[in-house]
Each structure stands twice: as C-alpha cells, then as structure tokens.
Amino acid sequence: MGAQTLGQEVAERLRRDLADGVFSLGEKLPPERELMTRYSAGRNTVREAVRGLVALGMLEVRAGSGTTVSRIDGRTALAHTVSERPMDESGLEDLVEFRLTLEGRAAQLAAERATPEDLDRIRERLTAYQNAVRQREAVYEHDVAFHRAVSEATHNRLFLDVIDTSSQLFQGAMRAADHTSEDILKAAGEHAMIAHHVLMGDAEAAGQAMRAHILAGNERRLKGTGEGQHRQEKP
CATH class of the missing domain: 1.20.120.530 (GntR ligand-binding domain-like)
Structure with a gap:
C-alpha cells in the first residue's frame, strides 16, 4: 500500500479528535465549512474523511440530523x-x-x-x-x-x-x-x-x-x- 491520501490523513486527525473527546458521543459534527477550516482541507477531502469514518461505524449520517458521533472506542x-x-x-x-x-x-x-x-x-x-x-x-x-x-x-x-x-x-x-x-x-x-x-x-x-x-x-x-x-x- 502506498502513502495515505489527503482524505485518509484528515480521517486520522478526525479520529484522534473523537478519541480525545473533542466531539462527544451523540454530538453532531460541525458544519462542513468549519471542518474544512479546522483540518485545512478542501470540501472533497473532508467528505472523503467523513465517509471513511462512517464506514468504520464511528460516525453516522442521520436524515435531518446531519452527521453524528456514533461510537468512540479503540477497537475499530x-x-x-x-x-x-x-x-x-x-x-x-x-x-x-x-x-x-x-x-x-x-x-x-x-x-x-x-x-x-x-x-x-x-x-x-x-x-x-x-x-x-x-x-x-x-x-x-x-x-x-x-x-x-x-x-x-x-x-x-x-x-x-x-x-x-x-x-x-x-x-x-x-x-x-x-x-x-x-x-x-x-x-x-x-x-x-x-x-x-x-x-x-x-x-x-x-x-x-x-x-x-x-x-x-x-x-x-x-x-x-x-x-x-x-x-x-x-x-
């Protein structure tokens, strides 16, 4: 496997923030533009990172509620x-x-x-x-x-x-x-x-x-x- 993509790098930073309690269990993630600023990344990169953590079960996309933190454990x-x-x-x-x-x-x-x-x-x-x-x-x-x-x-x-x-x-x-x-x-x-x-x-x-x-x-x-x-x- 080669070097990480920008999306994977942002996903890792977001994962660390989840583990550190920056975003709490059940909390809605900030708007996309705020995430772009926080991680110094473009819209597509942030979306890739979020999709990756959704696939891992750490984030959940809920209709009408946006993206929320669904699990913060070390396993996944x-x-x-x-x-x-x-x-x-x-x-x-x-x-x-x-x-x-x-x-x-x-x-x-x-x-x-x-x-x-x-x-x-x-x-x-x-x-x-x-x-x-x-x-x-x-x-x-x-x-x-x-x-x-x-x-x-x-x-x-x-x-x-x-x-x-x-x-x-x-x-x-x-x-x-x-x-x-x-x-x-x-x-x-x-x-x-x-x-x-x-x-x-x-x-x-x-x-x-x-x-x-x-x-x-x-x-x-x-x-x-x-x-x-x-x-x-x-x-």
Missing part, C-alpha cells in the same frame, strides 16, 4: 490503523512486533478458555490447512482461518476484530515468509505445535509456540530477501 480505529500500515520493511517489522503481542497472548488465552466447540474448530481449521499444504493448494486463507480460530477461542471480541479487519495484511506477511515448499511445510509443523498446546490447555507453551511461529516466519522472509544472511554476517 485500532484495526483500521493496523490494516493501513504500508507493507514496506518498516511496516512488516511493525506487524511482527504487533502479532507477537496480540497472537502470543491470544494463544495463551485460548488454551485457558477454549470450549469443546472452540477446540473442534481449531482442529478443523488445522486439518484444512494441512490438507491444502499436502495438495499444494493455496494455503493462506486456511492459514488466517487457523489463526482466527485460535483468537475466537479467547472469547475476547477485540482479538477477533483485529484479525478480521487485518486479514489481508496478515496474508501478505504470510506470503512473504514462504519462498519454498519447505518453508510451507515448516509453517505447517509450527501450526500443529500451536494447536497441540492449545488443545492440551498449556497456556504458557501455547503462547511460546505462537511467538516462535511468528518469529520463524519472519526469519524465513528475511532469508528469502537475503536480509537474514546479511544480519547474521554482522559482527
């Missing part, structure tokens, strides 16, 4: 911010750091909280992923589905919301980590280890297995670009 804004990160080297490193925290904790909570139905779902997603690997089919939707099943077992909707909103970004990172069929087989083994520890209810081991998988994937990505070898050669 956080997921949007993650999904908008550029897929350059800096963005990929940020994603790895983010996933280590998010998914490492998700695996721990899944091991502690998973119901029998959750465990069945994790088994099914792992099997579908492994079948795709064996049949040399596209694996990345199955890959994300497995990670989603682990997050769903946390019974914390925030984990699931971020996975759902950022699935394309996650798939991009997964694709970047797989350069050979051997890489995919290694990833499949790592998925099986994560599932094993979640199914056994071992929270610490599940978290460690998830973090090890994410770090290993990043190492495979760096090795494929030559960056990993370069790092190893540094004194």
